[in-house]
Amino acid sequence: MKQRLIIFSFFLSLLIMSAKFYAYYLSGSTAILTDALESIINVVAAAFAYYSIYLASLPRDLNHPYGHGKIEFFASGLEGVLILLAAAYIFLHASQHLIATPSLQRLDFSMYVSLGSALLNGIMGFYLVQVGKNSHSPALVADGKHLKLDAYNGFFIVFALAVTYLTQWLWVDALASLLFAAMMCWQGIRLIREAVAALMDETNPTVFNKVIEWITQHRRVVWIDLHNLRIQQYGGDLHIDCHLTLPRYWDLNRVHDEIHDFEVKISEVLPTEIEIFVHVDPCLDDCCSHCAIDDCPIRKAHFTKKIDWNATNMALNQKHFYAL
Numbered sequence: 425m426k427q428r429l430i431i432f433s434f435f436l437s438l439l440i441m442s443a444k445f446y447a448y449y450l451s452g453s454t455a456i457l458t459d460a461l462e463s464i465i466n467v468v469a470a471a472f473a474y475y476s477i478y479l480a481s482l483p484r485d486l487n488h489p490y491g492h493g494k495i496e497f498f499a500s501g502l503e504g505v506l507i508l509l510a511a512a513y514i515f516l517h518a519s520q521h522l523i524a525t526p527s528l529q530r531l532d533f534s535m536y537v538s539l540g541s542a543l544l545n546g547i548m549g550f551y552l553v554q555v556g557k558n559s560h561s562p563a564l565v566a567d568g569k570h571l572k573l574d575a576y577n578g579f580f581i582v583f584a585l586a587v588t589y590l591t592q593w594l595w596v597d598a599l600a601s602l603l604f605a606a607m608m609c610w611q612g613i614r615l616i617r618e619a620v621a622a623l624m625d626e627t628n629p630t631v632f633n634k635v636i637e638w639i640t641q642h643r644r645v646v647w648i649d650l651h652n653l654r655i656q657q658y659g660g661d662l663h664i665d666c667h668l669t670l671p672r673y674w675d676l677n678r679v680h681d682e683i684h685d686f687e688v689k690i691s692e693v694l695p696t697e698i699e700i701f702v703h704v705d706p707c708l709d710d711c712c713s714h715c716a717i718d719d720c721p722i723r724k725a726h727f728t729k730k731i732d733w734n735a736t737n738m739a740l741n742q743k744h745f746y747a748l
Contacts, residue, residue, distance in 0.1 A: 427481075429555060430474040433548060433567060437466035440541040447537040450530040453588075454518050455581045458601040459538055461510045462574045462608070466545075466567075469503040473567045480561075480658075490699075493658030494623060500566035501619030507570070507612030511605040518601035531589040535582050542578025545571045559696065566615055573611050577604050625656050631694070632735065635664065638693040640733050646670060646682065648707050648715045650733060652741040662694065665701040669743065672706030673722055679704055705743070714744065 441463035448456040476499035484491045552568030555561070584600030587593065622628075632655055639650065649669035656663040668686065670679055687700045707715065712725040731737070731744045 427474060427477055429552060429564065430470055430477055430567065433552065433571070434467065434470035434474065436544060436548060437463055437470050437571075440544060441467055443537050444541060447530075447534040451534045453531065453534055453585065453597050454601045455584050455588075455597045455604075456534050456538065457517065458514050458604055459541070459574075459577055459581050461514060462577055463541075465503070465506045465510050466570060466574060468506060469499075469567055469570060472502060473499050473564070475499075477561065477564070490656075490663060491658050491661055493661050496561060497619045497622040501616050501623075503566050503570055504612040504615030504617075504619065507573075507608050507615065511608035511612065514601055514605040514608070518598045518605065531585050535585045535589070538578045538581045538585065542575045542582065545578065546575030549573075549575055566619075569611070569615070573608070576607075580604055622657060627655065627739075628657060631655055631657065631662065632739075635690070635693055636733070636735055636738060638690060639738070642689060643733065645716050647686075648711050648717075649705070649743050651738055651743060652703075653738045661697045661699065663699045663701075664690065665703070666738075667703045667705050667741075669705040669707050669711065671717065671720065708743070711743065 441460060444456060444460035444463050447453075448460050473496075476495045479495045480491070480493045482492050549568045549571030552564050552571060554568075556564030556566075556568055580600060581604075584596055588596045632653075635653070635655060639653075647668060648671070649667075651667050651669075653666040654664070668683070670682060674682075683702050683704060686702060690700060691698045709724040712720075712723050713728045714731045715723075716727050716730060717723075733744075737744050
């Protein structure tokens with residue numbers, strides 16, 4: 425599904441790019457050139473996104489025990505770099521045309537091309553972002569965001585061309601390019617920032633909070649304490665590990681069954697492949713004050729308080745009673 429979408433995005437971007445460069449050839453508009461350069465990035469980014477999604481779909485091997493999913497973050501960061509390079513060229517080209525404005529022709533045809541491509545890119549970009557978010561694919565999300573940016577660019581270019589066409593203010597064409605190049609810089613930096621954060625295993629607050637919400641809603645009495653919760657994202661896949669405190673008088677078979685049940689249930693929290701490692705801790709005497717097991721045969725103190733599990737105490741590498 426993801427690979428077919430990227431292939432379709434690639435050929436659509438190739439078609440739109442050809443139309444834009446033809447419109448630039450006829451008009452000489454810097455704004456249209458801005459739009460065409462953006463389409464080059466779409467084509468290159470779609471091609472690399474396809475390769476990254478293909479590579480991410482490969483099974484784990486001895487050299488990549490966590491899979492190949494992180495290549496999608498690299499693809500997202502590369503797209504951000506390409507956007508910045510295109511923005512730098514547009515700044516240079518538009519600045520020159522702002523000083524010496526060239527003659528412009530066939531602006532009406534250029535407006536039709538920009539409007540049509542903006543509509544196509546907007547629809548495709550919106551769909552890619554939705555599918556990418558649902559499948560947790562950074563490459564699809566990045567490509568979709570870029571197409572949406574290209575759509576905004578197209579509508580902005582149409583407006584600038586209409587003003588230039590109606591007023592003959594040729595400087596509007598170059599000024600529009602400069603303004604959109606600034607928007608491209610912001611988008612490129614944002615994509616690079618998100619890609620670097622993911623490659624550095626920065627916590628994704630949205631995913632982390634979803635997991636915590638599931639755990640608190642399905643919390644069982646025998647789960648005395650859960651801490652050192654960590655979530656890593658490998659493209660569309662998630663790796664979750666945590667420390668779970670269970671009664672120390674349980675035998676190994678019961679512990680195994682409880683952990684298996686925990687892993688099966690938590691794997692349903694998100695519609696993606698989830699790998700879970702649970703480290704089991706035995707309960708301590710200090711756990712008694714917040715352990716609600718009624719028939720505990722080794723209780724040393726009365727149950728006094730139920731500790732709320734939240735993003736802070738579940739992320740710390742210590743049992744909850746240390747934070748009281």
